[in-house]
Amino acid sequence: DTGVSQDPRHKITKRGQNVTFRCDPISEHNRLYWYRQTLGQGPEFLTYFQNEAQLEKSRLLSDRFSAERPKGSFSTLEIQRTEQGDSAMYLCASSAIQGGGSPLHFGNGTRLTVT
Amino acid sequence: AQSVTQLDSHVSVSEGTPVLLRCNYSSSYSPSLFWYVQHPNKGLQLLLKYTSAATLVKGINGFEAEFKKSETSFHLTKPSAHMSDAAEYFCVVSEGYTGGGNKLTFGTGTQLKVEL
Numbered sequence: 001d002t003g004v005s006q007d008p009r010h011k012i013t014k015r016g017q018n019v020t021f022r023c024d025p026i027s028e029h030n031r032l033y034w035y036r037q038t039l040g041q042g043p044e045f046l047t048y049f050q051n052e053a054q055l056e057k058s059r060l061l062s063d064r065f066s067a068e069r070p071k072g073s074f075s076t077l078e079i080q081r082t083e084q085g086d087s088a089m090y091l092c093a094s095s096a097i098q099g100g101g102s103p104l105h106f107g108n109g110t111r112l113t114v115t
Numbered sequence: 116a117q118s119v120t121q122l123d124s125h126v127s128v129s130e131g132t133p134v135l136l137r138c139n140y141s142s143s144y145s146p147s148l149f150w151y152v153q154h155p156n157k158g159l160q161l162l163l164k165y166t167s168a169a170t171l172v173k174g175i176n177g178f179e180a181e182f183k184k185s186e187t188s189f190h191l192t193k194p195s196a197h198m199s200d201a202a203e204y205f206c207v208v209s210e211g212y213t214g215g216g217n218k219l220t221f222g223t224g225t226q227l228k229v230e231l
Contacts, residue, residue, distance in 0.1 A: 004158075033218075042205050042221030043159070056218065091159070103149060104219060106159040 004107035025094030035091040117142045121222035134193040138206030148189045149207040
């Protein structure tokens with residue numbers, strides 16, 4: 001079990017630029033999630049995939065955000081025209097399909113700083 | 116809708132004394148409840164989970180939590196704190212209904228400080 005890996009660990013970008021993050025889930029996990037965590041807060045749900053299908057998106061996910069999981073394995077999260085308010089830790093997690101009690105396994109996150 | 120309330124944003128204990136981190140939940144369905152821990156610059160690690168089996172749940176590193184439906188609580192305890200327990204702790208609820216996708220709702224976290 002190599003765990004959930006995220007790349008890059010840190011990203012500094014200027015306002016208005018586009019950024020893309022990658023997440024590689026645990027290989028046998030069908031579900032993949034994106035969360036955002038700002039300083040002093042708990043993670044907030046953004047979106048999740050079951051295999052390649054994006055099944056739910058939070059209202060937090062504005063139209064500048066897009067996530068994909070083209071082959072049901074790794075996922076990318078793109079933010080277009082970044083704003084300073086996008087600065088946060090972006091967390092990816094994966095789980096197996098075992099009903100509501102399946103715990104999520106989190107990666108170490110990508111910390112985004114928009115200057 | 117589901118939510119959790121962590122009643123203390125900061126808890127400070129002396130090494131070797133008991134730890135109590137309080138959490139109340141709200142859920143429209145039979146919830147699954149979790150506690151996660153986050154050490155600085157590290158990912159979230161699952162401590163323990165409750166999924167409608169035994170109401171007293173034992174987790175890693177000596178932590179345990181008791182599900183009390185009548186009080187809608189899921190407090191985290193440990194008999195004796197260790198310096199390595201200093202971290203942020205999150206109480207988490209998942210309604211887990213079919214199609215809900217295990218979506219987790221996190222509390223705002225409790226920062227645990229352990230002093231010598």
